[in-house]
Amino acid sequence: MNRLKASVLMRHEVGLHARPSVKLTKLAKAFESKIDLGLSPDGPWIDAKSIVKVMATKAPKDSTIYFRAEGRDARAALDALVMLVDGDFQDGP
Amino acid sequence: MDHRTHRAAHRVEGKSAAPGIALGPLVHLVAARPEAHHSRSAVGEQQALADALEASRLDLVALAGKVEAEDAEAILSFQIALLEDENLAAPAFALIADGEVASKAWLAAIDPEIATYDQADDLYFRARASDLRDLRDRVLRRLAGEVDEAVPSGVIVAAVRYAAIGISRHRLARRRPRAAPRQPLQPCRHPRAVARRADDRRRRYRSSREQTRCRAGTATPVR
Numbered sequence: 001m002n003r004l005k006a007s008v009l010m011r012h013e014v015g016l017h018a019r020p021s022v023k024l025t026k027l028a029k030a031f032e033s034k035i036d037l038g039l040s041p042d043g044p045w046i047d048a049k050s051i052v053k054v055m056a057t058k059a060p061k062d063s064t065i066y067f068r069a070e071g072r073d074a075r076a077a078l079d080a081l082v083m084l085v086d087g088d089f090q091d092g093p
Numbered sequence: 094m095d096h097r098t099h100r101a102a103h104r105v106e107g108k109s110a111a112p113g114i115a116l117g118p119l120v121h122l123v124a125a126r127p128e129a130h131h132s133r134s135a136v137g138e139q140q141a142l143a144d145a146l147e148a149s150r151l152d153l154v155a156l157a158g159k160v161e162a163e164d165a166e167a168i169l170s171f172q173i174a175l176l177e178d179e180n181l182a183a184p185a186f187a188l189i190a191d192g193e194v195a196s197k198a199w200l201a202a203i204d205p206e207i208a209t210y211d212q213a214d215d216l217y218f219r220a221r222a223s224d225l226r227d228l229r230d231r232v233l234r235r236l237a238g239e240v241d242e243a244v245p246s247g248v249i250v251a252a253v254r255y256a257a258i259g260i261s262r263h264r265l266a267r268r269r270p271r272a273a274p275r276q277p278l279q280p281c282r283h284p285r286a287v288a289r290r291a292d293d294r295r296r297r298y299r300s301s302r303e304q305t306r307c308r309a310g311t312a313t314p315v316r
Contacts, residue, residue, distance in 0.1 A: 014217050018171040018224070025174060051171070052180040056209065058218055 003070045006078040007041070008085045009062065016059035020089040025051045027084055033071025035081070041066055048081070119249050135189055142185060142195040145235035150176040152231065171221075172228050181206070196236045203229045 012020055028035045028048040036045035039059055046053040048067065059065065065085055069077045084090070133141060150173060157169040175181050185202035189195055203225060210222035 015215070017217050018221060019167045022167075022170050022174045025178075047180075050178050050180045051174040052178045052206070055218075055221070058213060058215065060215070 003068055004074045004078055005068045006082050007064050007066045008082045010065050010085050012088055013061060015061050016057060021051050021054045023084060023089050025049055025054055027080055031073045031077035033069045033074040033077050035067060035069045035077055038066045039063055115249050117247050117249050138189045138195040139186055141236060142199060145232045146176055146182055148235045149231045168224055172224055175228060196233055199232055
């Protein structure tokens with residue numbers, strides 16, 4: 001099965017903090033594909049469905065978030081995650 | 094002496110959370126402590142931890158249903174998500190399999206997580222450490238078989254730490270309050286203060302040498 005990749009600039013004021021991380025991991029868990037997240041195109045990669053791992057990245061504002069997904073709904077998952085981050089997680093900090 | 098209750102007056106020193114004067118019963122909140130006894134098998138300990146995690150999660154879900162403030166709801170959602178993440182407690186389950194009791198295994202798993210937030214450069218991430226401490230204590234209380242009690246209205250709350258929604262992480266102490274011990278003052282690190290302390294140490298050393306010599310009859314005692 002193909003592994004798909006996507007990236008998006010995160011402009012959220014205080015970075016990948018608790019509220020965005022909750023939204024991101026919840027959305028990732030809605031898909032059955034294996035989804036990884038990284039702060040560089042070559043990784044290291046962490047499980048995008050784990051809030052413990054996602055928060056541990058401590059990604060600040062203006063970080064580029066890289067996703068890679070593998071599974072039946074990988075394309076839909078990447079589209080949804082990119083839209084979430086690009087839309088500033090739908091709220092302020 | 095309190096003329097109404099005929100009890101000795103108690104003085105509790107601390108930092109107030111809000112300005113003004115308040116009158117009411119004092120309630121001390123006591124942080125949860127790990128259970129030390131080991132009376133279950135490894136499977137029993139793992140089940141106890143799993144039950145405590147789930148009970149804590151349900152407590153938080155119930156709490157989240159009651160709060161109206163958006164920030165409080167966000168913090169509770171964060172804590173619920175942490176408890177739903179198997180990665181949080183995975184090291185604890187591994188330690189239990191190696192013979193550790195559930196409470197100590199839980200502490201060994203979550204304390205390093207708390208430390209990573211405490212050491213964060215970003216103020217916001219550092220603040221999340223208290224959310225994890227709340228979670229740690231909540232699960233410890235459940236492991237000890239305690240049930241959260243709501244703080245009654247109209248009381249004055251005294252606690253080592255206080256957060257707007259962190260009240261329930263503490264066990265309510267119904268005993269009479271005792272004055273909190275004073276924290277020892279840390280020495281000032283200003284260069285002048287450091288130099289002054291060094292001078293004082295030299296003076297004391299010189300003084301003790303002179304007193305020693307005095308006892309031997311070779312110098313005048315230092316007054």
